[in-house]
Amino acid sequence: MQEHDTAWVRTEMALAQQAPAGVRGPLAWVRKNLVGSVGDIILTVLGIALVVLILPPIINWAFISAQWVGADRTVCATAAQGGIQPDGWSGACWAFVNAKFGQFMLGRYPIEERWRPILVAILFVALLVPLLIPRVPRKGLNAILLFLVLPIVAFVLLVGGMFGLPHVETQLWGGLLVTLSLSFVGIAVSLPMGIVLALGRRSKMPIVKTLCVVFIEFVRGIPLITVLFFASVMLPLFLPAGVSFDKYLRALIGVSLFAAAYMAEVVRGGLQAIPKGQYEGADSLGLGYWQKMVLIVLPQALKLVIPGIVNTFIGMFKDTSLVIIISMFDLLGVVKQNFSDPSWATPQTTKSGLIFAAFVFWLFCFGMSRYSMYTERRLDTGHKR
Incomplete structure (x- = not known):
């Protein structure tokens, strides 16, 4: 090849350049996401109108006209201009939440x-x-x-x-303490137990497979309320005389076993999604069963089912409110229990307490969801782009 035939070949890397001005910046984002088509424009206008209609009253009720401190419900009773509002209150009664905050967090500890x-x-x-x-x-x-x-x-x-x-005594525990402790133990126990159950269900040993299938299908076929009721009321009837378990421990075991059955099916879906060639490649390297699963199969399977795992965790976190069926009070249970306090028994304190409980649940669930999305992006090493 002659020298003039390669004159067009670049001998050094081109310098990186900024994107064109028309495709970057706030205006470009607005054109792309809000007014990119007629449908986008209609939805944007409707969304703005909805926000303008709903947001100001919410801000006024929750912040501007709200009462933040006080000893009883009288601090929240105020008259609006032109007369008393329909329910007799002008804003949220966060004074109720402030006064009962310790109970909401720790119950009767x-x-x-x-x-x-x-x-x-x-x-x-x-x-x-x-x-x-x-x-x-x-x-x-x-x-x-x-x-x-x-x-x-x-x-x-x-x-x-x-x-x-x-x-x-655990009977004095309550509020967010019960919610978080049940959730943490349930998560820490259900994930490894679910992995073992999923592997057992796919096992070639008939006895192991049958036991895992029976457990998973039986637990998934009954509601959590039934599991908690059985663990609290029925289980002591089958124990020898003089043998008893703490009610909180029974709730921990019931929630953990219930979550493990659902987790097993999530993990089994990930195992079935792994190509057969991964198993064959591990066998060709002479790896044993547990080496193959721990080093090759499970890391890929768990990465695929991160959304399902976190979804199970979120569901379990919210389901802790069902422990009220066995006379245990989580965050929502303690909030509802304080509605009967004569010093705060008003419709406005009810609204404020329920909104506070909903916000706390949303905060934890949203945090788990966002972190799972971050983990998915960080582990995204697949072939699909």
């Missing part, structure tokens, strides 16, 4: 001992946050502290009765 669940919450956050940040090192040690050491420390602190700590 003794006030002088509330430093113990607060300390557990601080330790939980301090161990959970580094585990969720990919760049923080020593994940193995962090996981051991969170899932093995912290439960023991939390049991000692919350229950007491040792190391000089007064004993606090």
